[in-house]
Amino acid sequence: MPSTLPARYFVDPELFRKEFESFFFDGWIRAGRAEDVASPGSFFLCEVGVESVIVLRDQAGNLRAFYNVCRHRGTRLCTAPQGRFEGRLQCPYHGWTYRLDGELLGAPHMEPCFAREQYPLLPVAVDTWDGHVFLHLGDSREPLARQLDELPVKFAAWRMQELRLYRRVMYQVKANWKLLIANYNECLHCPQLHPALNRLTDYLGAENGPATETYMGGAMGFRGAAETMSLDGKRRRSYLPGLNERQQRQVCYYVIYPNFLLSLHPDYMMVHTLWPKAVDQTDIVCEWYFHPEEMSKPGFMAEDAIAFWDQTNREDWAIVEQSQAGVQSRAYVPGPYSSREELLAAFDQVVLNRERRSQCF
Amino acid sequence: MPSTLPARYFVDPELFRKEFESFFFDGWIRAGRAEDVASPGSFFLCEVGVESVIVLRDQAGNLRAFYNVCRHRGTRLCTAPQGRFEGRLQCPYHGWTYRLDGELLGAPHMEPCFAREQYPLLPVAVDTWDGHVFLHLGDSREPLARQLDELPVKFAAWRMQELRLYRRVMYQVKANWKLLIANYNECLHCPQLHPALNRLTDYLGAENGPATETYMGGAMGFRGAAETMSLDGKRRRSYLPGLNERQQRQVCYYVIYPNFLLSLHPDYMMVHTLWPKAVDQTDIVCEWYFHPEEMSKPGFMAEDAIAFWDQTNREDWAIVEQSQAGVQSRAYVPGPYSSREELLAAFDQVVLNRERRSQCF
């Protein structure tokens, strides 16, 4: 019988450090949305541990990302979480100035022998998938496409690139990031913990796809007359335009490692992005995206979906914090998974494989 | 001339960790009162470092204690500090259900081959002395009776099991737990620090009992017309029923290692329970217990005793925090004890003996 991971995976700061390095600095991570860097000069910041990355659209229309570090004395160039650069980036300390493609334009009072071309901003790899922006902060990297594998085909019908952000809520959870992924990966807890959710979907009816090294997930159909996940299950918005009938009758829940929880509903998209802060602390950004045509309709309404998931989120974070507290005990020993927790066992295997691989280097 | 301990005993986090392990996980610690687990299903939680223990009365009337850790995925079963279980404990995450004797009753959706009997709650040893509940979280344990030795005989007359809680106050002190025990163990500081207390008892009149490896203490008689420890020394309550004349004229102050400070007055019992949180931080719970017959009398009044000790407590915590700050200095060297601090030298010896013993394993 497969069983949960030993306690050290949830309590050891050093193991956390290595795991964070392996998952967040040696793979593609979800950073934000292309809609936030649509026009030249527009940018947003992405914070990964102590790193700050500037994601921007340059003058030529290319998406770029740079470490938020001036090449002069290391100062952060930018503190606003998002905005627009007027043609160039300027360090607020001594005024070193960079083009939006990273090239150093000006460095006041440097000696004549100073070779500006040797001091461009340091780039971070950036790519997109249907409107989601991904970063890769590591050296040896595979293309994003390989990490996503068949997902772009599988979820093309949802046309995620057309959707737009409606609401963002931030949560701080006192738990290891893997316990949050485990919580997302099973609905065996739903009857006990989420009575409202359990009225809308059958926790025994999840159809899991095959788990891979880079993502896993499944779909759940609705119960009875429910048509979406919301306080009453009523669907107050049109179906997303590209969906077929089967896609209209289910919600897809996918984890794309390490930090992207993608929940595709018939009429909206919900995204959780995880930002581990410590072995026992994780920040979560939850966002709701809708189709712009729907949002422009008079009487557009989304609080039914947002309030439903905000409540469900809080129920989940609270219980996961109790798991974190419990696994710290000297009495904790790995416990048995049921077959309905198969994705969790598969995720644990991914964690162990990663650990093994990173020890080879 | 005996002298105080070297600085590392008050400032080294690693030494603290070992000491906490030795004193709190390899010996009986005071956890609470039997009156809080009087009837089947009633429980309270006891937190020891990162451990949480559920102390409860089972259906058969037995006192039991379990680690607050579900055998499924390690989640804490219970978060309420005290209350009543209705016949069983259920994990709020996936609904695993346990009998009050710890046996696993139900584990939803586990495979048929799952052996429920292998997953009971993990027990913690529990015992009582005259209404005080003690826990032992270690493996190899001696009976509580051996740790208490002659105390049950010595203090039988106070009939502590009959007394009931009237008031509880929590304090957070920025000091090592041993400095708090040292402070409790001598009254040489009383004239200087506690003028109010010093009017009621003679700091030179303490009769210390012999110090042992598991407890130490002594008795102090009253000055002049004082009859109890309170703002004015007046006794507004009847003597505790079992006391003889000699016992009516003194206060007994005993430390039962590692966390139980027992102060027996002619008309009430005060208990300090120490919970070390870090090498330089200790939580203290102070409780006042009275006889239920007194408490049921119209006009029962106890603020004179509570206000007196709350003021004295605060005077003590403040000076002990200054000791903690001082011993961190590179200028601190162990200082000399006078003969009136003999119990402190004896306690230091207990600490050193414990340390030596734990190094053997």
Next chain:
Amino acid sequence: MPSTLPARYFVDPELFRKEFESFFFDGWIRAGRAEDVASPGSFFLCEVGVESVIVLRDQAGNLRAFYNVCRHRGTRLCTAPQGRFEGRLQCPYHGWTYRLDGELLGAPHMEPCFAREQYPLLPVAVDTWDGHVFLHLGDSREPLARQLDELPVKFAAWRMQELRLYRRVMYQVKANWKLLIANYNECLHCPQLHPALNRLTDYLGAENGPATETYMGGAMGFRGAAETMSLDGKRRRSYLPGLNERQQRQVCYYVIYPNFLLSLHPDYMMVHTLWPKAVDQTDIVCEWYFHPEEMSKPGFMAEDAIAFWDQTNREDWAIVEQSQAGVQSRAYVPGPYSSREELLAAFDQVVLNRERRSQCF
């Protein structure tokens, strides 16, 4: 081309500990002002890391400093930041009493064999320069005069000992102390960061003195009609009495390692004292001193100078915090200094020399 220090000098807690030890416990540090210990019994406390030092004037009129640690049980003798002892120091715990020269006068209830003369307060070396009090907490020490070298001659004209404190402001900055010294040591950032300051002095006009192992600095002349550093550059106070014409037309900015930033204006003295708290955290005390004759004049006014520097301070602390954040990045590599940052390169050399020297022992 010289370049900034590697990241570890700003982020490694262990390297910080060693550096703090080397700079603050093996050299003279600025502790306060002689005006605060003018008469017998007057004292102030100086906190250095976890150390607390009592600086006082004894009965014979000598300036003395002692560790704030009772020789009995290590308790701090005094918690008030400044004040006056009435002829003796008494420990508030058990009443051990010391003369102002540190000798133990009384130790209640110690045995007859107790040798009081063996338990004086432990002294700290103390010295002064023109009203500034310095401490040396280390063992092998050179005279303060050698650390100051030619400064007492160079700045004699300002008669600093005659000036008196008018205002004190405390700041907490999330940055390594060396980044704050670097910030003070160059004005290349002034046009960009301090437009108000830049109107008063020409950032290209600094005349740096030769950098030494113990201090460095330079002078800047005023622009146009400016006569002092203030919101509008107008000088509302007489020149300090001893200055010649050349001294009246400039501001001298000197760092005396490790914690004394001395800014001598034509009409006032500003002092920043740095107190490193962690590798990425520094407390700063900023003080403004004026001539007592000016302060006694009706209509004396200093807010123009204080508000100007408070604003400049806050601009500096904010950008230095962004430097601290940036140099923690894995993308940070040492960047090039221009010739206008020559003092910074010299300071880095002092840091490296100190490190090398402390490794020899």
